Amino acid sequence: MDKGTMSSPAAQSGFICRQCGACCRIKDGIVRVSDAEVARIAAFLGMAEQDFIDHETEIAPDRRGLILRSRPDGACVWLAEDNLCRIHPVKPEKCRTFPYEWTNADSSEICPGLQRVENVSGPP
Numbered sequence: 001m002d003k004g005t006m007s008s009p010a011a012q013s014g015f016i017c018r019q020c021g022a023c024c025r026i027k028d029g030i031v032r033v034s035d036a037e038v039a040r041i042a043a044f045l046g047m048a049e050q051d052f053i054d055h056e057t058e059i060a061p062d063r064r065g066l067i068l069r070s071r072p073d074g075a076c077v078w079l080a081e082d083n084l085c086r087i088h089p090v091k092p093e094k095c096r097t098f099p100y101e102w103t104n105a106d107s108s109e110i111c112p113g114l115q116r117v118e119n120v121s122g123p124p
């Protein structure tokens, strides 16, 4: 994932993405996609929107919209072996704004970039 807004504590503390893909492998993590994001990703892939919905998304656990599919190990299906996102130019907002606008409770255990921020920042 990459830089979003620069107003969060992570941004202000000098967070640097290590491009390790750990945030795309969060077990039980979900990535919601809006209608506009579905359209954008489908166009990027050269797919019809309905085909993208049928083959590349699932109903969210709370049944409120669509999420990207995950592999059995929890990794996003769009994460490549080199840890890069295969839909990077059009990836959903949730991906673009991590960790600037959202984090999980255990994000700092998962993300080496956030661990660095904590180590640099030191105790409050």
Ligand code: SF4
Pocket: 001, 023, 024, 031, 068, 076, 077, 078, 079, 080, 084, 085, 086, 087, 088, 091, 092, 095
């Ligand atoms: S869409 Fe890309 S950035 Fe988002 S979780 Fe999947 S691989 Fe990671």
